[in-house]
Amino acid sequence: MKDGIIIKKYNSYYYVQGETSVIECKLRGRFKKNRYSLCVGDKVQYTLLGDETGIIENIFPRQSVLLRPLIANVQQVIITFAAKNPDFNSSLLDRFLVLAEYSELDIIICLTKIDLLNRAEIETLVQEYQKIGYTVIKVSNVSHEGVEKLTSLLNNKISVFAGPSGAGKSTLLNRINPKLNLKTGMVSDKIGRGKHTTRFSELLSLPEHGFVVDTPGFSLTEFNDLDERAISECFPEFNKVEGSCKFNSCLHLHEPQCKIKNAVDHAAISENRYQSYVEIMDEIKKTKRGF
Numbered sequence: 247m248k249d250g251i252i253i254k255k256y257n258s259y260y261y262v263q264g265e266t267s268v269i270e271c272k273l274r275g276r277f278k279k280n281r282y283s284l285c286v287g288d289k290v291q292y293t294l295l296g297d298e299t300g301i302i303e304n305i306f307p308r309q310s311v312l313l314r315p316l317i318a319n320v321q322q323v324i325i326t327f328a329a330k331n332p333d334f335n336s337s338l339l340d341r342f343l344v345l346a347e348y349s350e351l352d353i354i355i356c357l358t359k360i361d362l363l364n365r366a367e368i369e370t371l372v373q374e375y376q377k378i379g380y381t382v383i384k385v386s387n388v389s390h391e392g393v394e395k396l397t398s399l400l401n402n403k404i405s406v407f408a409g410p411s412g413a414g415k416s417t418l419l420n421r422i423n424p425k426l427n428l429k430t431g432m433v434s435d436k437i438g439r440g441k442h443t444t445r446f447s448e449l450l451s452l453p454e455h456g457f458v459v460d461t462p463g464f465s466l467t468e469f470n471d472l473d474e475r476a477i478s479e480c481f482p483e484f485n486k487v488e489g490s491c492k493f494n495s496c497l498h499l500h501e502p503q504c505k506i507k508n509a510v511d512h513a514a515i516s517e518n519r520y521q522s523y524v525e526i527m528d529e530i531k532k533t534k535r536g537f
């Protein structure tokens with residue numbers, strides 16, 4: 247038996263990346279009886295039936311499951327934001343960070359288009375997030391600065407790229423693996439892509455045994471199902487503040503003697519980040535009230 251990873255699912259066929267090629271596999275009958283639903287990212291063992299066809303015999307336990315899109319064994323998310331064009335938006339970045347933290351993924355922030363902003367401005371952006379403890383990789387798809395560094399962080403892992411439209415995700419992925427040949431360009435040129443053709447999540451192979459997920463619809467900006475009590479835990483710098491709030495149930499909004507608001511007053515937590523927290527909490531409350 248050989249080891250592989252499911253990179254695509256179509257009807258009842260699973261496309262398994264083996265050591266050197268992709269094998270079209272069916273599932274052994276006993277799995278069907280158990281209604282076990284395999285998904286992209288699952289690690290399996292298969293036997294070859296022909297040169298390019300096989301049968302899945304074994305499924306390894308999952309390390310993680312990402313629900314939207316449904317992918318097993320995702321280890322990290324690369325949150326990709328442009329330094330300029332579109333303008334850098336820290337409140338939007340914070341939203342992506344909270345959703346990634348909530349999903350318990352490892353996080354890398356990738357700041358693209360650094361060729362469009364001066365060094366001092368870039369450092370100010372980057373330091374705000376490095377201070378919190380995030381890894382920030384600065385990349386230019388024009389000068390290629392930073393691309394190699396990011397590529398090395400993708401080796402032997404399944405990574406999801408997330409970020410607003412136009413951040414440069416497709417350009418970057420094409421740079422990392424030119425064989426991917428993903429469509430890039432202005433948003434308006436891409437409209438219609440995926441509209442008439444149903445797209446399924448697919449893992450794209452990278453050099454050095456890494457995979458990335460190609461899901462154009464993946465935006466990570468839905469807060470609907472989040473529990474408001476868990477949001478403060480998605481701000482790593484909040485967790486580092488010593489002491490406790492007066493109330494155990496403190497949501498760090500309007501309550502008196504709150505250690506988080508106190509930390510903001512003393513600049514131990516940045517005003518911007520706290521503001522993002524308040525906005526997200528507001529949004530969750532509104533959804534709950536049914537607005």
Ligand SMILES: Nc1nc2c(ncn2[C@@H]2O[C@H](COP(=O)(O)OP(=O)(O)OP(=O)(O)O)[C@@H](O)[C@H]2O)c(=O)[nH]1
Nearest residue numbers: 359386387388411412413414415416417430431432
């Ligand atoms: N100056 C500069 N332009 C870039 C860089 N990276 C991408 N671009 C340009 O930015 C535009 C958007 O890039 P894409 O790679 O299509 O962006 P995307 O994140 O894949 O967008 P969606 O597919 O809509 O999510 C294109 O016109 C690219 O040529 C960069 O590092 N520097």
Ligand SMILES: [Zn+2]
Nearest residue numbers: 491496498504
């Ligand atoms: Zn508090």
